[in-house]
Amino acid sequence: MIHKSTKPETNQNDIARVSAGTERVLGLSNIRMEDPPTCAYFMIGENCKGTCFFCARRSERENENIETSPNNSTSKKRGFLSRVTWKPYNIHTVLEKNAEQFENGSIRRTCFQVVRDTEAYRQTLEAVKMLKKKCDIPVCVSINGISPEQYGELYEAGVERIAFSFDAATPELYEKIKGKSWDEEWEIYLEINRRFPGRTVIHLIVGLGETEKQMVGAIETFYRHNSEVSLFAFTPIPGTPLSGRKQPSLSTYRKIQTALYMIRTGMWQCRRDVPVPINGEWKTDAGCQSSLPVSHFPFPASSMWDVPVPMKCKNELYKFENDKIIFNRDKRDFFIQNIPQTAFRTYGCPDCNRPLYNERPGQVPYNFPRELTEEERISAIELIF
């Protein structure tokens, strides 16, 4: 049954929470938005069993013994994920509107963000089936804590990509901040990747306490496994254990975005003592001539840290010092000519732009939800030096 009401609903079994920007695009609100989302974002599930230290929806386990803000409160802002508010609506109503907006071209993708809970998984599976009956929109699901069989069911129902929210760049940070076993998640990820190659996207949060080098290592690792990587900036949320932590500097974020762009386009492939395919032949030390994305390289690492992070670029574009990336200012012209504005836009699944996910209105965005002006692109590049 299609419900016609556009008022927020409270019946838990039929609820999908809708991000503020998505509400606007679906015609459920008329807030002013400079850059509307091109993807509809829905959150499924009310009671997360997860305990991620940065998240307002974490379960009530009071184990926060790191970086707890003095003003920390245990009250949960259930309507928040990152700094976005998500209002509850009847799921039939919003999926119907989602299909309409896909048909008229305002929305080009749908993303379900699912809390860690078996019931939420079931609801999501049904929602995907319902939506795919209405229209052929590409769908992705960000979910964890389910079995490989359940991932398979989601793909079978028509999900194009599934997001693994590793969030943290290293196994140690993952276990500290997310409170669960890295190895378990990693094994499931490897299995899903084998069965559904090229259909996973990895969420990584910059600013959880990792070094720049560790973040680059994580990005390289996931590209070697043929996943896309989508970056987020850590955002402190009141009432969470990490509420007192600062956001990453824009300079670090621009460096990581630049490195990610170079990794996925092959520009980072400098000075490797491993064979790479160049003009049909396997050669070592292809230097910066290789334009192949890193996922085309022939040695899938079996664990996170099998991947050597190149310490130095043959063409002296970058080096690492004290675990920070140092881009070479003398090569500024190279970066101006070769790093396009897309490097600083929201990146992950096509048409995912997540406006205002990590920043306030008026703040320079970590991930631009739209095309940058030439001036903005140059300013972004200047920040990497």
Ligand code: SF4
């Ligand atoms: S699993 Fe997702 S919703 Fe649950 S606490 Fe972690 S980030 Fe938040």
Ligand code: SF4
């Ligand atoms: S990259 Fe964007 S659309 Fe894809 S799963 Fe992540 S949030 Fe959703």
